[in-house]
Amino acid sequence: MRWKKALFYAAAAVFAVWTVMPIVLIAMAALTPRQELYSWPRQFIPENFSLESFRFFANSHGVLAATFRSIAVALATVLIALLVGAPAGYALARFRFRGKEAFRIGILMTRMFPTSLLAIPLAVIYLKTNIYDTIGGLALMHAALAMPFVVLVTSSLFLKVPYDLEEAAMTLGCSRIGAFVRVSLPLALPSLVAAGIYTFVLSWNEVFASAVLTVHNRTLPAHIISTLNVSPLNFKFAGGFFMIIPALIFIFLVRRYLLSMWGVAINK
Amino acid sequence: MAEVRLEKVTRRFGSVVAVDNVDLQIRDKEFMVFLGPSGCGKTTTLRSIAGLEKIDAGRIFLADQDVTDLPPGQRGIGMVFQSYALFPHMTIADNIGFGLRIKKVPASEKAGRVRKVAELLYLDNLLDRYPGQLSGGQRQRVAVARALVIEPAVLLMDEPLSNLDALLRMQMRAELKKLHHAINATTIYVTHDQVEALSLGDRIAVMRDGKIVQCDVPMEIYDKPANVFVGSFIGNPPMNFVHGEVTSQEGRLMIKGQGFTVTPDPKWSKALADRKRVILGVRPENFRVHFQEPAGETNGAQAAVEVVELLGNLKLLTIDLAGSVLKVSVEPDTAVTAGENVWLTWNEDKLCIYDSDNEWAITPERPEVVSA
Amino acid sequence: MSLLRRIPLPILLLSPTLIFLTLFFVIPLVQVSGLAFQSPDSVFTLSNFDRMVSDIYFDGALRNTIILLILIIPVQLVLAFAAALIVNQRRRGSTFFLYIYAIPLGISDLAAGLIWLSIFTERGYLNSILHNLGILERPLIFLSSMTPKWMVAAIVLTEVWRATPLVMVILLSGLQMIAKDYTEAAETFGCTWWQKVRYVILPLLKPSIQSALIMRTMLAFQMFGPILVLAGRQLPVFASESYYWYTTVRNPRVAAAYALMLMALSVVATFLYLLLLRTKDEQVGVM
Ligand SMILES: Nc1ncnc2c1ncn2[C@@H]1O[C@H](COP(=O)(O)OP(=O)(O)OP(=O)(O)O)[C@@H](O)[C@H]1O
Numbered sequence: 036m037r038w039k040k041a042l043f044y045a046a047a048a049v050f051a052v053w054t055v056m057p058i059v060l061i062a063m064a065a066l067t068p069r070q071e072l073y074s075w076p077r078q079f080i081p082e083n084f085s086l087e088s089f090r091f092f093a094n095s096h097g098v099l100a101a102t103f104r105s106i107a108v109a110l111a112t113v114l115i116a117l118l119v120g121a122p123a124g125y126a127l128a129r130f131r132f133r134g135k136e137a138f139r140i141g142i143l144m145t146r147m148f149p150t151s152l153l154a155i156p157l158a159v160i161y162l163k164t165n166i167y168d169t170i171g172g173l174a175l176m177h178a179a180l181a182m183p184f185v186v187l188v189t190s191s192l193f194l195k196v197p198y199d200l201e202e203a204a205m206t207l208g209c210s211r212i213g214a215f216v217r218v219s220l221p222l223a224l225p226s227l228v229a230a231g232i233y234t235f236v237l238s239w240n241e242v243f244a245s246a247v248l249t250v251h252n253r254t255l256p257a258h259i260i261s262t263l264n265v266s267p268l269n270f271k272f273a274g275g276f277f278m279i280i281p282a283l284i285f286i287f288l289v290r291r292y293l294l295s296m297w298g299v300a301i302n303k
Numbered sequence: 304m305a306e307v308r309l310e311k312v313t314r315r316f317g318s319v320v321a322v323d324n325v326d327l328q329i330r331d332k333e334f335m336v337f338l339g340p341s342g343c344g345k346t347t348t349l350r351s352i353a354g355l356e357k358i359d360a361g362r363i364f365l366a367d368q369d370v371t372d373l374p375p376g377q378r379g380i381g382m383v384f385q386s387y388a389l390f391p392h393m394t395i396a397d398n399i400g401f402g403l404r405i406k407k408v409p410a411s412e413k414a415g416r417v418r419k420v421a422e423l424l425y426l427d428n429l430l431d432r433y434p435g436q437l438s439g440g441q442r443q444r445v446a447v448a449r450a451l452v453i454e455p456a457v458l459l460m461d462e463p464l465s466n467l468d469a470l471l472r473m474q475m476r477a478e479l480k481k482l483h484h485a486i487n488a489t490t491i492y493v494t495h496d497q498v499e500a501l502s503l504g505d506r507i508a509v510m511r512d513g514k515i516v517q518c519d520v521p522m523e524i525y526d527k528p529a530n531v532f533v534g535s536f537i538g539n540p541p542m543n544f545v546h547g548e549v550t551s552q553e554g555r556l557m558i559k560g561q562g563f564t565v566t567p568d569p570k571w572s573k574a575l576a577d578r579k580r581v582i583l584g585v586r587p588e589n590f591r592v593h594f595q596e597p598a599g600e601t602n603g604a605q606a607a608v609e610v611v612e613l614l615g616n617l618k619l620l621t622i623d624l625a626g627s628v629l630k631v632s633v634e635p636d637t638a639v640t641a642g643e644n645v646w647l648t649w650n651e652d653k654l655c656i657y658d659s660d661n662e663w664a665i666t667p668e669r670p671e672v673v674s675a
Numbered sequence: 676m677s678l679l680r681r682i683p684l685p686i687l688l689l690s691p692t693l694i695f696l697t698l699f700f701v702i703p704l705v706q707v708s709g710l711a712f713q714s715p716d717s718v719f720t721l722s723n724f725d726r727m728v729s730d731i732y733f734d735g736a737l738r739n740t741i742i743l744l745i746l747i748i749p750v751q752l753v754l755a756f757a758a759a760l761i762v763n764q765r766r767r768g769s770t771f772f773l774y775i776y777a778i779p780l781g782i783s784d785l786a787a788g789l790i791w792l793s794i795f796t797e798r799g800y801l802n803s804i805l806h807n808l809g810i811l812e813r814p815l816i817f818l819s820s821m822t823p824k825w826m827v828a829a830i831v832l833t834e835v836w837r838a839t840p841l842v843m844v845i846l847l848s849g850l851q852m853i854a855k856d857y858t859e860a861a862e863t864f865g866c867t868w869w870q871k872v873r874y875v876i877l878p879l880l881k882p883s884i885q886s887a888l889i890m891r892t893m894l895a896f897q898m899f900g901p902i903l904v905l906a907g908r909q910l911p912v913f914a915s916e917s918y919y920w921y922t923t924v925r926n927p928r929v930a931a932a933y934a935l936m937l938m939a940l941s942v943v944a945t946f947l948y949l950l951l952l953r954t955k956d957e958q959v960g961v962m
Pocket residue numbers: 131316319320321339340341342343344345346347348495
């Protein structure tokens with residue numbers, strides 16, 4: 036029993052180090068002064084930490100604007116995806132209707148669409164309709180990418196709130212909408228928020244469509260990738276670390292819902 | 304005055320007809336029980352009355368008002384769900400007071416009414432807890448309290464006791480009966496437990512395949528099942544059924560079967576006159592067991608005891624009567640052993656006779672009921 | 676309002692999503708085919724595909740796309756399964772480890788590429804370690820067209836690091852759906868731990884493995900950030916070629932042809948998985 040326990044913790048720890056180490060490394064790299072980054076021999080742990088690279092990154096042309104744009108796009112994406120997708124998820128959870136299975140399969144099929152397949156023709160369409168290179172246009176694209184996730188997750192999350200509860204509210208005088216608002220919504224809210232946060236991260240991280248659908252109004256990942264060939268290492272490392280900070284915070288916030296979100300979204 | 308009336312109510316799910324053209328009238332303050340096997344449509348009927356199920360045809364009246372198109376909240380009903388459906392995110396007080404809050408009853412009045420109902424159901428010291436912190440029996444009482452506090456004209460309950468253990472179920476059964484007398488609501492109660500039905504119901508509606516097969520007071524349902532299905536569904540063990548043939552001997556009507564002969568009361572003469580094959584129904588306690596050939600009685604039938612089971616308050620015998628297996632109950636102190644040969648006689652007053660083709664009762668008084 | 680009331684509620688609730696998916700999936704699919712199969716003056720042509728196939732990067736892109744997939748997926752599956760088993764042990768700290776392992780789930784492939792760039796770049800951590808261990812005097816260059824194997828290794832490591840958690844979470848939620856009765860029944864027969872995994876857990880986990888594989892393969896085909904960061908055009912794949920043709924060459928038609936190729940690969944892979952890992956209906960757990 037003893038050695039089993041030891042084995043368990045050893046394996047668990049090795050895997051944890053493997054996961055965390057690269058993040059520590061990029062954090063250190065982001066905090067290393069430019070001089071040292073390019074020097075040889077290079078110390079594993081920098082001799083002095085400084086915010087120099089960060090300052091350079093933040094002050095670089097376009098970075099701040101791109102960051103705000105990224106946030107705006109992500110917020111708009113969450114709003115659109117939830118407003119459009121959640122009702123469908125609710126319907127999947129609550130009603131039996133003809134074509135339900137077909138709808139579900141259709142949703143799953145969208146996974147086979149590579150982002151490039153959507154982004155390239157959309158760029159052409161957007162150019163014609165004048166929403167090319169806008170926050171709204173990109174948010175629509177991101178919402179489309181997040182839609183299958185949102186629909187499936189909300190459906191599984193409303194399935195966990197028994198319909199009985201809404202019916203009980205109705206027998207006590209609530210209208211249909213009232214019953215939803217007073218009973219199902221409060222019960223589902225924490226997981227809905229988690230799904231929203233995940234959608235935010237999805238948009239914040241998205242590179243391909245962002246790079247293809249914007250030119251001047253780049254989001255942060257699009258900005259970084261389009262300047263890749265001309266930016267120095269310290270810009271890249273500071274940028275890389277900067278991009279993962281919100282992701283780390285968000286994953287921490289939604290940690291309790293990880294399994295319920297991914298589990299049900301994927302396993303059927 | 305809360306009479307409930309269903310007129311030709313039908314509810315289909317695809318090809319399944321869950322409620323099939325049901326007519327039913329429930330009197331004010333009556334305790335009506337829907338009883339039937341799983342899937343017979345009890346819940347669907349109840350939910351149709353509540354307004355939770357849209358019916359495909361027919362009308363529903365509550366207190367003489369046509370409520371067919373009204374949403375559940377405006378029908379003046381209260382409902383207790385099988386799962387209780389307590390709101391997990393609200394305290395017991397908020398759960399009970401929910402209906403009053405929706406109806407915008409002033410806070411002071413609300414608190415008073417919640418307290419009164421809580422006292423009635425022994426919940427007064429649990430009001431600050433959450434549903435997750437209560438036992439099954441307590442939850443059940445909260446569910447009842449929540450339905451009662453809005454003073455519904457009709458109280459609907461769907462198997463409210465099915466999630467409790469046997470002892471608690473018996474206690475709650477008595478509580479519910481007491482409660483029904485204390486409040487002024489017409490009550491409709493769904494169960495598939497016949498003991499609950501017999502003990503609670505002023506009347507019982509026995510359902511099968513979406514239809515009401517028989518609707519009557521418990522004693523009538525038990526003594527005079529309207530057809531073979533009701534007889535075999537109600538009673539534990541169920542009614543015994545044996546096939547027989549109607550013959551006439553010296554002008555007297557007789558029913559002869561494998562190994563026995565019965566002479567029915569003359570009141571049957573007319574109903575049986577031109578019939579041939581019938582089914583006899585006898586409750587286990589309506590047999591008498593003799594250990595010698597009964598003198599003077601011509602109708603004794605010889606049979607072999609196969610199994611003897613002592614069930615505490617009675618002894619249950621499994622008896623082979625010329626190939627038909629009968630369940631017969633006798634006093635627990637009767638000295639009888641398996642393998643013994645006995646003579647059976649019938650309590651002919653309580654004899655039920657059924658048409659062997661459609662299995663519906665043949666009655667001397669009422670005209671024959673024909674199944675639709 | 677009265678018109679809205681007439682429409683059945685499910686349809687009302689589904690229609691926004693249906694419209695949205697039509698606008699952003701069906702129409703682009705039609706449009707992309709239009710781009711790929713037509714010349715600028717809307718005449719049917721295969722010249723875009725011709726151009727794609729005869730491009731010097733095409734063969735490399737096809738080869739690399741498939742090689743990366745073959746290298747990444749199995750490693751990821753095994754690692755993820757091991758991690759899922761660790762977390763599923765439900766010992767003290769299991770949840771803590773789950774949260775740790777899940778961190779890369781929120782990290783974009785671009786950021787992951789930058790992270791691993793800090794390791795593999797010329798003055799990076801790898802060279803620094805090798806130097807500190809006394810193995811190296813001068814730094815090695817890992818990421819150049821002279822060292823394609825190192826480039827592939829860096830990309831594989833990046834993808835394995837970043838996307839293993841996704842597979843783990845899928846497998847873990849599958850593991851948690853397996854009733855304990857099954858494994859306990861196996862224990863009553865004296866199964867060893869490995870036999871339990873081999874004969875009970877893995878077969879029951881097949882549907883989750885299948886979903887994980889499909890999901891992962893789709894995403895691996897599209898992986899693009901690490902390629903751009905770590906290799907640029909020296910290691911072309913379909914996704915990055917599609918990007919170059921659109922942004923650098925400014926030819927959306929060939930880009931569309933690449934996108935269609937990617938879609939075709941995805942569809943083929945999905946059906947392969949569905950076929951190879953089929954669970955018979957009668958084998959689904961009775962609960
Ligand atoms: N929402 C539904 N969709 C489809 N069929 C349904 C639905 N609800 C009930 N049914 C079907 O209608 C029939 C009657 O169901 P109902 O729930 O009324 O039975 P019940 O008498 O309450 O049974 P039980 O004792 O098991 O609760 C059954 O055949 C059932 O399968």
